[in-house]
Amino acid sequence: MGKRIANTIESFGYATTVSTRAVEAVQLLRTGRYGLMTCDIEMPDMTGLAVIRLVRAACPLLPVLMITSNSELSTALEALRLGAFDYVVKPFKPSDIREKLERGFAVALADEQRERQVDKLKERIADRDRQIEAGREELRRLNRLFKKGVLDGLGISVNILSRHNEALADHSRRVGDISLRVGVKLGLRGDELLNLHAAGLLHDIGMLALSPDIAVAMCTHGQLDRVEKTAYLRHCELGAQIVEGIERFQCVAAVIAAHHEYVDGTGFPMGLVGDAIPLSARILAAVEDLDTFRSMNRPPDEWRDPVARLQDEAGRRYDPAVVSALLDALADEAAGPREVVEVAVTELIPGMKLASDICSRNGMVLVGEGQLLSADMIERVRGLLDTDLHATPPVRVERAVAA
Ligand SMILES: [Fe+2]
Numbered sequence: 320m321g322k323r324i325a326n327t328i329e330s331f332g333y334a335t336t337v338s339t340r341a342v343e344a345v346q347l348l349r350t351g352r353y354g355l356m357t358c359d360i361e362m363p364d365m366t367g368l369a370v371i372r373l374v375r376a377a378c379p380l381l382p383v384l385m386i387t388s389n390s391e392l393s394t395a396l397e398a399l400r401l402g403a404f405d406y407v408v409k410p411f412k413p414s415d416i417r418e419k420l421e422r423g424f425a426v427a428l429a430d431e432q433r434e435r436q437v438d439k440l441k442e443r444i445a446d447r448d449r450q451i452e453a454g455r456e457e458l459r460r461l462n463r464l465f466k467k468g469v470l471d472g473l474g475i476s477v478n479i480l481s482r483h484n485e486a487l488a489d490h491s492r493r494v495g496d497i498s499l500r501v502g503v504k505l506g507l508r509g510d511e512l513l514n515l516h517a518a519g520l521l522h523d524i525g526m527l528a529l530s531p532d533i534a535v536a537m538c539t540h541g542q543l544d545r546v547e548k549t550a551y552l553r554h555c556e557l558g559a560q561i562v563e564g565i566e567r568f569q570c571v572a573a574v575i576a577a578h579h580e581y582v583d584g585t586g587f588p589m590g591l592v593g594d595a596i597p598l599s600a601r602i603l604a605a606v607e608d609l610d611t612f613r614s615m616n617r618p619p620d621e622w623r624d625p626v627a628r629l630q631d632e633a634g635r636r637y638d639p640a641v642v643s644a645l646l647d648a649l650a651d652e653a654a655g656p657r658e659v660v661e662v663a664v665t666e667l668i669p670g671m672k673l674a675s676d677i678c679s680r681n682g683m684v685l686v687g688e689g690q691l692l693s694a695d696m697i698e699r700v701r702g703l704l705d706t707d708l709h710a711t712p713p714v715r716v717e718r719a720v721a722a
Pocket residue numbers: 522523554578579607
């Protein structure tokens with residue numbers, strides 16, 4: 320039967336190859352270039368259905384025409400389901416074969432065109448994915464540059480503060496650092512920590528708009544006359560006004576404006592109560608008072624034991640959760656002698672304190688010694704260092720000595 324079909328097909332001007340063994344036929348298909356295959360529903364070594372499965376796996380687009388008899392029609396229909404494009408019932412006329420061949424070639428052409436379109440579509444999707452990834456990488460790069468700009472700007476602001484009053488600048492650095500640790504303990508992350516740290520560093524920047532004598536008094540004995548006190552009460556609002564001009568710092572301005580509000584409503588300037596005060600401002604209120612009274616030459620009598628005073632005021636002046644986190648942070652600080660250890664850049668975690676500068680390969684200081692690391696700083700450092708972080712020299716950080 321194979322030879323007869325081959326002769327018929329050749330009479331239409333096509334070249335043929337005949338094989339009576341299914342395995343051999345599939346091998347021929349794999350190594351040669353064929354436009355169509357005819358297959359008897361029963362081969363000597365395999366059923367026609369098994370042959371179709373093999374051909375579909377080896378040459379998915381090759382059109383297969385089944386040759387069948389009337390008694391095998393149900394098997395022929397199963398062959399169509401498996402991927403044959405048509406069947407011819409024996410005995411057949413040459414014109415039947417010709418019409419099927421032309422349809423088979425048309426099917427193959429359509430399949431090939433569809434396959435090319437699918438390939439083009441896949442390539443376009445891959446192109447789009449590459450563009451999206453390039454866009455994301457650019458956004459990450461701009462974000463790193465932006466955050467570096469923010470941190471540089473904060474450093475400049477604290478330097479300006481130190482020209483006004485060195486003790487006030489030191490107080491601002493401590494409030495920034497301690498607030499950051501409290502924020503980490505309260506589960507703040509990402510931009511929340513960056514904003515909290517910024518608000519801590521800048522919380523008293525409104526003092527720049529006041530007489531330098533007021534800052535000196537507040538950093539030493541806390542005694543102000545009536546006029547000075549009236550002016551002092553405005554430093555929150557003035558600080559917020561200085562910062563709110565920077566669009567990125569709108570929420571930082573809101574925290575600065577409220578950094579002397581107490582949860583029981585006895586703070587200033589608005590007398591806000593409870594959750595009406597932003598969490599970061601509730602943190603600053605407790606840290607601000609603690610540091611102010613710890614560093615004064617003559618703190619008020621009730622603040623001679625600042626930690627006990629903090630506990631007393633938990634739930635009154637201060638948010639109890641903030642006091643608890645602050646006491647935790649103080650306990651960490653007082654946990655005895657600390658040692659300096661080296662850790663890989665990939666092992667840095669928020670709350671670690673740097674024992675030496677982190678520098679880029681060309682020696683530029685990325686983050687300075689003594690800095691308490693936030694998640695954003697760690698991300699920025701990793702971004703600014705080489706992409707192969709595992710090849711970067713270890714970083715020196717402080718940690719408590721194990722008991
Ligand atoms: Fe203040």
